[in-house]
Amino acid sequence: MAKITFIGAGSTVFAQNLLGDILSYPELAHSEIWLYDIDAERLSTSEIVARKIAAFLKISPKIIATTDRDRALDGADYAINMIQVGGYKPCTVTDFEIPKKYGLRQTIADTLGIGGIMRALRTIPVQLEMVHDMERLCPDVLHLNYVNPMAMNVWALNRGSSVRTVGLCHSVRGTAAQLAKDIGVPAGDINYVAAGINHIAFYLKFEKDGRDLYPEIRKVLAEGRVPADNRVRYDLLKRFGYFVTESSEHFSEYVPWYIHRERPDLIEEFNIPLDEYIRRCEVHIADWEKTQAEMEDPNTVIEAKRSSEYASEIIHSSETGVSRVVYANVINKGSISNLPADCCVEVPCLVDKNGVQPVQIGEIPIHLAALMQTSINVQRLTVEAALTGKREHVYHAAMLDPHTAAELSVDQIWSLVDDLIEEHGSWLPGALHEPLREAAE
Structure with a gap:
């Protein structure tokens, strides 16, 4: 019987999706489900949801909710991490409002750019504490x-x-x-291969019964049928020849071309939703009390509906040996031969009793690798800053970020980094608050 621990289980709606996925597999129906969070109130709601899903499925898994991380992790076979360090307030608001004072506009700000950099710097130390606990309490955990x-x-x-x-x-x-919807082909009929880095992976193949479907995708562009919320990605298809896996609102802030200080008209032309993540957070917060009340209502039935998430499939394959392919983010180690071996890539992976095994993709088109490398540079420097506490790497990461450089001068970027570090205060490691050394190492 597997012990599955949810870290940040107070993310109730997301936890609900994953719980429904996991418990709907008969082989996982009697797993130990441990729900851990530092917010006891949100945790209580998630426990209620978990028990209602079990009741709907007519199963009796062991469900334990706790604010004790050691108890939650002790002997865990799988740990699913879905925390957010700093929350909407103060940290997400800070990531948007301070850059906005400099004229730097963002859409989601959680992956790359100055918002992604700051989110990483406050998140990585917390997650490192968690995995060090795992080394002590469940060293074989996935x-x-x-x-x-x-x-x-x-x-x-x-x-x-x-x-x-x-x-x-x-x-x-x-x-x-x-x-699939854009080209009128059932999603289940499509076979694809994608590879790259998270949010900047591309479909190298997109086929039905061995027939290339890229001509059908290009017809959407040629015939003016591009959905209004997808203009950036279809424009990138025109320029790069391949379709990127992440949404237009995300992708617009990973490159210097669509949100640019000298071309404010591009925002309307490409329908770019500035401050989109802020809006989503505010809607979720405004609706939470109503959602919580509905979930906790004894008369509310919560059904187990399968989501598009991969976690349950990985756990099921690892436990049963059923082979399947998922897309996962792993250390490259040559999976994509023309990207750095030590970076994190998103590639198809075979999953079975042997765990998650990345597929060897080989070389990807050179221009796609070059585009990804601009983001890998920022990622590398941010990781280095988080692991070493060297403030200079934060400046360098921000300077090399394509979108930040399209909006701000070097002096502005350095000043912005200073302001963000100061405003984040204790959310960041103390070493990052130390003044920059005269000679960067």
């Missing part, structure tokens, strides 16, 4: 990370710990379904 910025977190955790950490994101599967 740590499934859903926390952004995905690539930076997975890279840092695999460098800083012996625990197996694999990152999971639904963008590859989700975008494939969107593309």
